[in-house]
Amino acid sequence: MASITLKDIAFVNNTATNETLSYPVSGIVLSKMTRFWILLIFEVPSLFCCVLLLYYLCFDRIQRNALNNHVIIAILIFNFFLLIIDIPNYLTLFRLHYVWPSTPINCYIWLVVDIAGYYGLGILMAWASIERHILVFHHQWLNTLKKRIFIHYIPLAAIILYLSIFYTILIFFVPCDHTLNYAAYTCGGACAYEIAALSMYDGFVNGDIPCFVTTIFNILLVIRVIKQKQRLHQHVQWRKHRRMIIQLLACAGLFIVFNLPLVCIYVAQAFGVPYGATGQFEYFVYFLAYFIMLWMPFVCLGSSPEILSKIKRIMKPQRINTTITPH
Numbered sequence: 001m002a003s004i005t006l007k008d009i010a011f012v013n014n015t016a017t018n019e020t021l022s023y024p025v026s027g028i029v030l031s032k033m034t035r036f037w038i039l040l041i042f043e044v045p046s047l048f049c050c051v052l053l054l055y056y057l058c059f060d061r062i063q064r065n066a067l068n069n070h071v072i073i074a075i076l077i078f079n080f081f082l083l084i085i086d087i088p089n090y091l092t093l094f095r096l097h098y099v100w101p102s103t104p105i106n107c108y109i110w111l112v113v114d115i116a117g118y119y120g121l122g123i124l125m126a127w128a129s130i131e132r133h134i135l136v137f138h139h140q141w142l143n144t145l146k147k148r149i150f151i152h153y154i155p156l157a158a159i160i161l162y163l164s165i166f167y168t169i170l171i172f173f174v175p176c177d178h179t180l181n182y183a184a185y186t187c188g189g190a191c192a193y194e195i196a197a198l199s200m201y202d203g204f205v206n207g208d209i210p211c212f213v214t215t216i217f218n219i220l221l222v223i224r225v226i227k228q229k230q231r232l233h234q235h236v237q238w239r240k241h242r243r244m245i246i247q248l249l250a251c252a253g254l255f256i257v258f259n260l261p262l263v264c265i266y267v268a269q270a271f272g273v274p275y276g277a278t279g280q281f282e283y284f285v286y287f288l289a290y291f292i293m294l295w296m297p298f299v300c301l302g303s304s305p306e307i308l309s310k311i312k313r314i315m316k317p318q319r320i321n322t323t324i325t326p327h
């Protein structure tokens with residue numbers, strides 16, 4: 001996963017040095033079967049939780065109309081495709097040691113979802129971190145439809161359009177020799193990463209910058225909330241904004257914890273540190289990156305008490321009151 005570009009770069013490096021291409025399946029501290037069952041155990045409930053959240057956020061009018069939920073819906077949609085395409089293919093590679101079905105269409109779908117999906121999560125998280133400042137401290141910027149279109153809807157649509165266009169060109173239209181390897185992660189990755197400038201751009205702009213933006217803007221959000229609460233004459237309506245702030249901090253915290261180590265490794269490699277220099281730790285970090293998508297639905301649900309209470313009411317067994325009356 002954030003392994004994404006890093007794994008693709010590693011694939012290119014391994015190819016250049018005639019090393020084995022099986023590093024996604026071997027070389028991590030945990031055994032293959034241990035990793036397989038860990039991913040599988042979390043995959044099923046995570047997918048169920050993701051679908052349930054998307055249902056409530058999309059079909060409940062109040063939740064659907066809330067501006068702060070729109071970027072969360074986009075994040076969950078990206079997460080959904082990662083859960084149904086990326087992880088199942090990864091688990092199949094664990095179990096069979098080759099990609100199944102071994103067809104070009106499966107490889108290309110996996111590759112697109114793997115790269116665009118993961119980096120899409122990062123870019124959307126960065127935008128959510130910026131937008132929360134607007135929703136909490138500058139809500140007057142969104143008090144008209146025209147302002148909402150330019151400040152809220154267009155940036156979100158532009159992010160999705162950018163991801164679609166950039167990765168379509170990267171994977172399908174960059175002239176390079178793309179040989180599929182059905183025994184490797186994402187069938188060998190995108191051959192476009194053989195172009196150093198393109199690889200650096202994707203890793204830095206789509207990977208590193210969103211992670212740093214998410215980190216910085218969430219720290220600033222906490223500082224601004226604390227300062228505003230201390231100033232009675234500029235008091236933030238804490239009860240009104242508390243839920244959206246907690247939701248963002250929870251989701252961003254999950255993303256930062258599991259993605260920042262990968263970003264640090266990528267930056268180190270960009271400055272000349274050889275791939276694999278950190279040994280087993282590097283492979284282990286690659287594996288841990290999957291917990292971003294596996295735990296994201298649970299974090300979103302846990303930080304949405306109104307949806308959680310609805311689910312509890314539905315799943316709670318109904319008591320049947322029977323009264324005996326004399327004839």
